Amino acid sequence: MKKLIIPTFCFAVLSTVAFEEKISAAPLHAEQANIEDVMFVQVNSGSLNMRKTGAEGASIVAKLANGTQVTVYLESKGWAKIKANGKEGYVSTKYLSATKPGTLTKSAVTIKTTTKYVNVSTGSLNMRKSGSDSASIVAKLTRGTQVTVYSESKGWTKVKANGKEGYVSTKYLSATKPGAVKEAAATVKTTTKYVNVSTGSLNMRKSGSDGASIVAKLTRGTQVTVYSESNGWAKIKANGKDGYVSTKYLSATKPGTVTKAAATVKTITKYVNVSTGSLNMRKSGKATASIVAILSKGTKVTVYSESNGWAKIKANGKDGYVNIKYLSASKPGTGSTAVTPAKTT
Template sequence: MIKRFNLLVICFTLFFAVFLPQEKSVAATGSVTIAESTVNIRSGPSLSYQLVKQVKKGEKFTIIKEQGDWIQIQLSGSKSGWVANWVVTKSANGSTITTSNKKSAAQANTNQLRVRSGPGTSFRIIGYLSKGQAVTVLDDNENWLKISASSVGEGWVAREYIDFKTTTSNSSKEEDKSISIGTGTVTDTLNMRKEPSATGTVIGKLAKGTSVSIYSKKNNWLEIKYRDQKAWVSADYVQMGNQSQPSNTNAGSIGTVTASNLSVRSSSSLNAEIIGSVSKGQKFTILDEVNNWVKIEFQPGKIGWAAGWYFNKDKESSSSLTKNSRITILHDGTNIRKDPSVQSNVLLRANEGESFPIKSLSNDWYEIILPNGTTGYIAGWIVSTNGTGPGIDKQGAEGHLKYKTIVIDPGHGGIDTGATGTGGTLEKELTLRTAQLLSDKLKAAGANVFLTRSSDSYLPLPSRVRMASVHQTDAFISLHYDSSIDRNIRGMTAYYYHSYQKKLAESVYYSTNAQTKLKSRGIRSGDYHVVRENKRQAVLMELGYISNSAEEMTLTSGQFQESVATGLYNGLAMYFKEK
């Protein structure tokens, strides 16, 4: 009997040791400091637990213990609660331990590097960095880095213009300073490899149209710079030089600089060396034009290239630039006006899909030719373009997003991997990547942003919807990537359930689809839990098919992720602007 009893005790001990969650104890001397403006404290270690208190940025609390991504803290009196570790900084024995190890020393590798208020060209410029100026990298967002510099404080800069400082040997430092032997343009989605071989380890992908600097050639492989390291790509998919389009016949026209400070480069590529700069309001004779880059004499005897979309050209120049270009209407009921101003009289209203030839440009407006032969004007930031006409992005989206509360829901997570792409892409990882990019953009615009999950963790659907209710959110956006047994299907789709959600779905979908140029599968009513059970404005976005091998490569590229996050951001701004 005693033997049987002892056996039972051992069995129960083993059961609890194996199946009960193991909690990591932390010394009571440790503490956390709240890092976000407003943070929720919950009764348990999950977003699904009840909210017990809200605390403010800068408040400090003693750590009781940790479990997974959550920290139990001591509140007032005998009360305690749980806080997510990604919204606090931890300290122990007087030293701070950040939950992210992204901070690193770096420096600008070009003069007049624009520092922006958020991760994207639509954010306002808050200052400039000089070549060699030291910065601290605080965070990253695909193609953008959040930095801190003594001259401008905190801001965002394009990743390609920042070099990380390393402690490598002198020989490796010399290698980093190797000189580019030319430039090229990627002609198709392209793998980047560690070695110049088809069996080399893939370390990333380049999207079609990406410009690259070339450092050396070995057999049929090209060595390029990829972020802060070198990579190899097949020469079969890189067009050398700037031969993608013949020169434009805009020579002799006059262009006026519209950017406050515009870099002039040695050739028509963002990778080319900066050799000077020009200022807003300066006028120059355009000597040549290639791929929307203009060749100008920026100083007596000095000739260089500048981005043509930062020039206003005279009527003759505009007509030449926009020859054979058309705009396409993105929304039903879009206004076409008599003059290039939102105060001008409306001539007619156009519907989604209608297309009109572009006659000229007038600041941020297209002059278009109407079916009866007359002309009208349409705002450039609410249409898409094809041909050689440049797209127009209206500045100031921050004003429509500031103080808005937005919940971003990265689909799946944890044991729920979602779909798996033909190349092994996991939907749960891609949705989180997109959500974090979008979150950074929205936070930079002053929005109050909450993610249903910030790590690879499982969260039930009712808990995701509950976050929208708890935070009284102005918009709930659930991010997904699609899959089908038919590997040929591709494209983007948006879903809503309640009629009051349709306007949000339209704004977000049209903007994102126009920005990414994926095949349009339209806006549909869908019986999905996160929109059906949601009493707030909500939309579920299927952002492309990872079951289509070609589309999977596009969706996982850095260029696409930047574009899709920008499209979602602009769509939300458009929704709040028109609401």
């Protein structure tokens, strides 16, 4: 009985060993094909990390330069087991190519490119490493720079300029070199106007906004070329600079030239009539406005207009506003029937 058991047990052990050897020699799965294929490292910049295992966090065995020839044993789940420069490890399959970088395939030769030009109004255009505002800057391209366009996507254009490759915003490229005037552009009409401010100067700003930075200060009578007017702002050119000014401070005629309509403006003469003290002449028709001059009783004034209880006048060579109730048509003391005010303002 013992003799029968021992041979049977030995046969079972030998059969198990043979079965395991057969499994280990079995062919790889379909996804692990390309056994001992020759491929090449293809990276745009830097080098490719060869890791100990097929995982991003695995330790780095070696760094492989662009174009390095490798022997691929198997590929699985985006990783390739390879041998390169006498070492074995794993690399990402997306950085391997069947052709050595620099050798053009037939399909690559048919890629079409176009030529465009940098068209920025001021400064320079940033060429970035990728199509993102936060990507690092590869180069700065000046207005009119010729670029070779490879592709355009999502507002970004892949270009080559001055021997470098990168991405620029599509909106700053044009098919024609800046400076070439199109026929349509030549028909733009402009008008001539003049700065008309009563005091000080007029701010010409970078854009049509009160908060925009000041480009220049324009004195009264400055001639300007008006390109367009919108929302109370005029786009102009003055003294060789472009900018925006408020339309209310521009006039079609140069200040100081009297038009026919202006010549018909009528003025009247009146007199300061206060019971005591003097009369304040203010900068505007408001009791809180700053005082321009102090007028004594009987002062002769020229009245330009009267509105809302205030008179716009000229007295002693100065312009300002006074309260109407402290003016009379006749000089105080001449026996007129004018009412004498009770107080000054």
